[in-house]
Amino acid sequence: MITLAALNPRGHRLTPVQAKNLPELCEALNELERRYLADDGSSFVINRGVSTPEEQARIDPAHPNDAHVKGSGVDIDDPDHRLYQWLESHLEVLEELELWMESKVTAPNHVHLQKYPPKSGHRIFIA
Numbered sequence: 001m002i003t004l005a006a007l008n009p010r011g012h013r014l015t016p017v018q019a020k021n022l023p024e025l026c027e028a029l030n031e032l033e034r035r036y037l038a039d040d041g042s043s044f045v046i047n048r049g050v051s052t053p054e055e056q057a058r059i060d061p062a063h064p065n066d067a068h069v070k071g072s073g074v075d076i077d078d079p080d081h082r083l084y085q086w087l088e089s090h091l092e093v094l095e096e097l098e099l100w101m102e103s104k105v106t107a108p109n110h111v112h113l114q115k116y117p118p119k120s121g122h123r124i125f126i127a
Contacts (some may be wrong), residue, residue, distance in 0.1 A: 002029045002065060007049030008073060018050055018071030020116060025072050025115045028097040032113075035085060035093055044083075048075040067114035075110040084112050091123055102127050 008014070014022065033044050051059065051068040058088055067073025075127065079086050084104055087094060094101060094113075102112035106127045118125040 002026055002033060002044060002046065006046050007063065009046075009049065012050055012052055014050070014071065021070055021072035021115060022050060025074060025080055028033060028099055028115060029074060031114070032093065032097055035090075036083065039085060040082060042082065042109075045077040046074060047077050049073075066127075067116065068110075070116075072115035073112065075107070075112050077109075079109055080110045080125075087111065089126070 004022055005011075007022055007026055007029075012018075029044065030076075037043060048059075048068060053064065055071055056064055056066060056069050065099075066106065076083060084101075087101055090127045098123045099113045099115060100117055100122075102114075102126050103124050112127075120126075
């Protein structure tokens with residue numbers, strides 16, 4: 001089970017926007033993980049959740065106000081691409097849970113999911 005603490009491992013003081021978005025993201029991720037576990041048997045390993053603007057500037061300066069800063073984005077380890085492949089073949093689950101996924105083209109070693117659509121509106125997008 002994914003907890004709010006797992007999505008905020010540094011214990012950042014949340015902004016009002018993050019405090020609103022993080023529980024919604026957590027709920028969607030828990031349902032997604034439940035379905036993935038039923039098929040694959042693997043749990044999610046979160047490697048990044050909420051970020052401060054300063055952390056974001058250091059990690060990805062090209063996207064200063066991305067989903068991590070808003071408390072609505074998460075990166076899940078996926079070194080063997082099994083999760084990505086499962087999600088690609090279960091886009092209806094992403095749609096039902098109102099999640100969008102970054103393409104492997106721009107996120108090669110993890111799955112980035114977010115709780116709001118990108119500018120393109122595509123369920124799988126390139127950042």
